[in-house]
Amino acid sequence: MSEEEILALIREALVYAAPDKAAQLDRIEWSSSLSNLGIDSIGLLDASSYIEDKLAAHFPDDKLARVELVSDFGALMRQHLQSNGHQDERRQSL
Amino acid sequence: MSVDRIRKERMYRTYMEFFEIAEKKRRWNIWDDIPWEKLNPALNDEADAVRIETFCGVELYVPDYTAHGFNMSRSIFGQAWFAANWGYEESKHALAFREYLVRSGLRTQDQYMDYEDQILSKVWISPASTMRQTSIYGAFQEIATYLIYHQQYQKALREGNEVLARVVQLTGRDEAAHCGFYRKLVAFEMEDDPQGTMEDLAQIVKNFQMPGAALIPDYEKRVQIEGVGLTRQQFMAHAILPTLRSFGTTRSDLIKIIRAQEARKKERRERDGEAAPAALVAAE
Numbered sequence: 416m417s418e419e420e421i422l423a424l425i426r427e428a429l430v431y432a433a434p435d436k437a438a439q440l441d442r443i444e445w446s447s448s449l450s451n452l453g454i455d456s457i458g459l460l461d462a463s464s465y466i467e468d469k470l471a472a473h474f475p476d477d478k479l480a481r482v483e484l485v486s487d488f489g490a491l492m493r494q495h496l497q498s499n500g501h502q503d504e505r506r507q508s509l
Numbered sequence: 510m511s512v513d514r515i516r517k518e519r520m521y522r523t524y525m526e527f528f529e530i531a532e533k534k535r536r537w538n539i540w541d542d543i544p545w546e547k548l549n550p551a552l553n554d555e556a557d558a559v560r561i562e563t564f565c566g567v568e569l570y571v572p573d574y575t576a577h578g579f580n581m582s583r584s585i586f587g588q589a590w591f592a593a594n595w596g597y598e599e600s601k602h603a604l605a606f607r608e609y610l611v612r613s614g615l616r617t618q619d620q621y622m623d624y625e626d627q628i629l630s631k632v633w634i635s636p637a638s639t640m641r642q643t644s645i646y647g648a649f650q651e652i653a654t655y656l657i658y659h660q661q662y663q664k665a666l667r668e669g670n671e672v673l674a675r676v677v678q679l680t681g682r683d684e685a686a687h688c689g690f691y692r693k694l695v696a697f698e699m700e701d702d703p704q705g706t707m708e709d710l711a712q713i714v715k716n717f718q719m720p721g722a723a724l725i726p727d728y729e730k731r732v733q734i735e736g737v738g739l740t741r742q743q744f745m746a747h748a749i750l751p752t753l754r755s756f757g758t759t760r761s762d763l764i765k766i767i768r769a770q771e772a773r774k775k776e777r778r779e780r781d782g783e784a785a786p787a788a789l790v791a792a793e
Contacts, residue, residue: 456744480746
């Protein structure tokens with residue numbers, strides 16, 4: 416997944432969780448703060464659940480709780496994608 | 510909602526366990542257990558005043574909280590007696606904060622009285638309309654309050670403010686015990702009616718706000734001061750997620766229910782929207 420695709424998926428998830436803020440969310444950047452975007456705790460849980468479904472992932476609760484910036488979300492996704500990639504590589508080498 | 514005798518008995522036993530610890534290990538009074546003689550006004554500033562005043566303001570709604578608690582629970586011994594004990598303990602919190610504010614000179618008696626008038630000019634209305642919702646709301650609200658006081662306890666220790674440290678230690682310990690009791694009640698509800706409890710849980714969590722949010726003057730400005738409230742991360746990490754675990758559920762289950770509720774709401778709105786013109790035609 417490219418960086419653009421990751422950002423697009425985060426945007427999609429946030430719009431899903433907070434459709435009333437769609438216009439604002441359209442302009443998110445890596446440095447955007449979720450609090451400043453008006454994403455509350457449930458919004459964050461909803462958005463992460465959306466991403467987890469899309470990626471067949473499960474973000475660790477403690478790491479999810481620390482998400483504040485869009486880039487934190489991106490880091491969680493990258494971590495998942497990398498560990499999945501490693502697993503795929505391991506599977507191939509077996 | 511009627512509660513059967515087995516449940517009533519369980520709640521009675523749960524209350525007795527709670528009350529025994531409260532009576533034997535947790536009782537304190539504002540005269541002997543707070544070292545007022547060590548009060549050092551130089552250790553405080555206006556941010557401390559706003560924090561303590563805000564905590565005091567929230568605790569001042571005790572009459573409204575207990576009225577709600579009693580109305581909800583009067584037919585169930587365990588819960589009604591808990592409401593009485595809870596009201597007693599919370600009333601001491603307001604007293605301790607009030608004493609701290611005035612004794613430390615952070616607020617004059619007149620300033621305090623003006624504030625109290627402002628606070629009591631409004632009435633707290635519970636976001637919960639059933640006993641089960643009250644317990645769920647209580648579980649979240651008490652843990653959040655505990656966390657806020659605990660932060661202040663650590664700050665006061667760092668700053669060598671023994672008096673304030675003791676005040677927030679004692680009040681925080683009570684809040685933690687209240688949270689534990691509510692969690693047990695919600696666990697019973699989960700056993701009896703998991704789906705209904707999850708529906709209530711979703712509703713309460715989705716609309717959760719601290720009791721002072723709509724009542725305390727300048728609340729939004731006050732929470733900008735560090736320590737008056739919790740950050741979203743703190744609330745998530747230390748309140749929402751552990752509370753969900755204590756109820757035996759997960760964040761994904763909660764989100765599924767919230768989404769289903771939202772979908773039903775949307776359906777209803779669409780149906781009503783479509784039905785409205787038909788009703789008008791019928792009226793004509």
